[in-house]
Amino acid sequence: MKVLNKETDYAVRSLISLGMKPEGWVSAKVISEEQSIPYQFLRRILQELIRNGLVLSKEGAGGGVKLGKEPDEIGVTDVIEIFQGKVQVSECMFRKKICSNRANCVLRHEIMRIERLVNQEFSKVTIGKLIADLKAVESMRSQQTKQPD
Amino acid sequence: MKVLNKETDYAVRSLISLGMKPEGWVSAKVISEEQSIPYQFLRRILQELIRNGLVLSKEGAGGGVKLGKEPDEIGVTDVIEIFQGKVQVSECMFRKKICSNRANCVLRHEIMRIERLVNQEFSKVTIGKLIADLKAVESMRSQQTKQPD
């Protein structure tokens, strides 16, 4: 059971990458090389993020993309939703009428509880938080290997 | 993002069905009709449950399957693991060496935390619990529609 597919994975990594750049437009080529994401695949992913307002784009030479929101305002759930749809138990949930199968409904009830929990937890994880974590890890590492003055 | 696939869904429903039968062997045909699960598909699912010890089987006429454990000892996680594998973030986790991509690792760390939470929650949901929930729902319904004496 894979939680994140490649699209979501690459999207999150790209967003982190963008969130760590101070200013200006970053081209898909740069992100592709930096994160080792296949260029054409990444382009499609970025276009989807653009359509959903998570990133902004500028065409032409010197153009590229940048975050369309504050890093803290982009939750991992948002990204999951774009590429994998809302977390759901099974397609049964789409049926309007109450599921005829009682046992299944009981199961669904339990799982919906867990679903809510997962969504809550995932939305706490924002791009901003991931960047903060990342910086913390990196500063710890530089402490460890610090040169004597 | 579908949490449960058909195999898991049908498996859980079958286990509930078996857990509610008092004694004896139940044939795949009966479960198939009772739960509206395609017969051949169900057979394959049951065989997998048998291989994993969740149900026992008896060949020949009058044979069938029954639970191989107490309902309370079968967690939904067990079933998910059989049909969808352990909950994991991405195949990256299978790589032995620490992932070269720091950003990805940070994300993974967060997600592993959520993973643990999900697994904890799912393992609390046992077939026994689902059956209890089911009976509670059913008794509530019969109260509502109770005939006057």
Add this chain to the structure above:
DNA sequence: TTAACTGATACTAAATTGGTATCAGAAAAA
């Protein structure tokens, strides 16, 4: 005017999903 970009979209191979079909053998019942 050309090089560096995005927008849009069509295509593809491989894997997964959900389901079907078949044949062999065990056990109960006729």
Add this chain to the structure above:
DNA sequence: TTTTTCTGATACCAATTTAGTATCAGTTAA
């Protein structure tokens, strides 16, 4: 003892999804 009811094992299949490629058109800066 033969038939019927069952599981064991496995091979097959179509549709969908996943991950990735390719192409062409248009935009902008140098």
